[in-house]
Amino acid sequence: MSVTAEPITRVVAALSKLPGIGPKSAQRLVYHLLQSSDQDVEELANSLLALKGSLTLCSKCFNVSDSDPCSICADYQRDSALLCVVERPADIPSVERTGKYNGLYHVLHGALSPSRGIGPDDLRIREIALRVRQIGVQEVILATNPTVEGEATAMYVRQQVSPLGVRVSRLARGLPFGADIEYADDITLGQAFDSRQGF
């Protein structure tokens, strides 16, 4: 006979499926919820239910949105000559926070990973060329992560869109603010030197 009530076991099992949540963390969350007010728990449950029901993928940029097209694609103030390619929807708010970019986005929903069997057909790569042709993009900015997989994705996308005659650029790499040069790797430091600017 189990010493834990069945509803608790069920919620612990469900929460344990979330990334970064182990069984112990899940159990802690469940007991926290049990101590919370009924209103808080109800609000959480309703929010979770509404999450899947009210959200959709933008048919243009494939960002997760509550409308189609999303607010960015529907905004005529944005510069449609610029297309920033990101790996995940969560990358868009990060770029937006910089306040430096006013173009459109394209979300790939992942990165190429040959050893994990993730190829171009598993990502929204083919759609980039369609968008470039449809909306007259003049520059594609590759903002994939500076990892092996992100680099592979960027290089593959570049080879796909370069024949279309658009400018393809990659986010600059250099020393992050607050970093020590002593600990910088030679790739980052080398590119920081290559991209140095007048001061």
Place this chain on the structure above:
Amino acid sequence: MAGPRDYQVEGLVIRDAVVGERDRVVVLFSRDEGKLSFIARGARRPGSSLGPCVQRLTRGRFQCVRRRSLDLITQAVTVESYARLKADLWPMSCALYLAELVDSSTVEGAANRRLYDLLVQAMDTIDQGGGNDMLLRFFELRLLEQLGFCPSLRRCVACNAVLQPVANSLSARQGGAMCPACTPFCEDALPLSVDALKVLRFYLANDMDMSCRARLSAQLAAEVEEHLRRFLDSILQKELKSRAWLSRLRAEALLTGNREEPTIARRPELEQD
């Protein structure tokens, strides 16, 4: 676990995975202890001193701490970042294939210094612009040799007769070449041309540099590739995912450099038996 709590390893990162908010699980193929798994805390944080060193296809020296679960990487120094290799899609894909090959064919903690040296030499060669199909085939065969699965290429594996310069066959299940007389009794035997047999022997008799300079006809290269693929799949009991990626790149003609037009494998050094 035996040994001091703090220790140092030198190795190449062959696999990594994100874990939690800022951490990374890192699988090294180390020089002295074979394949090892670690956790690199905070490696995904911008400005982390560990971050660049624990990127896949980076060779480094790692200061580690033993723990009950995964050992922890506390400090790291990059020995070779293979920047040139990572700047082009085909070399990077070749290197990822080799890393997956080593990852799939080894078990944790089984030291294999020769395989480590072979892997590092292959990475160095790719980094210097030598990432071609010959290198991949050479590596596959030498990896089989290092793991003790080198195909028998001198005598028939069934009757032990010396192989004659005629069309023989190669059986992954039997572990080597078979003479024409024994071939009908083996279900998985695949025809092995005289030239393909010579190429395989050539790879075993020569170093990486010499092997990479061999030029094979497209047909002969495909035959050698197919034999080694069947051999590896038979031993690993699975198909390598990055191999499909290499095939796709070839098919899309996205390859850059090192893709010279095939020529016939009638080079003097290939004739040596």
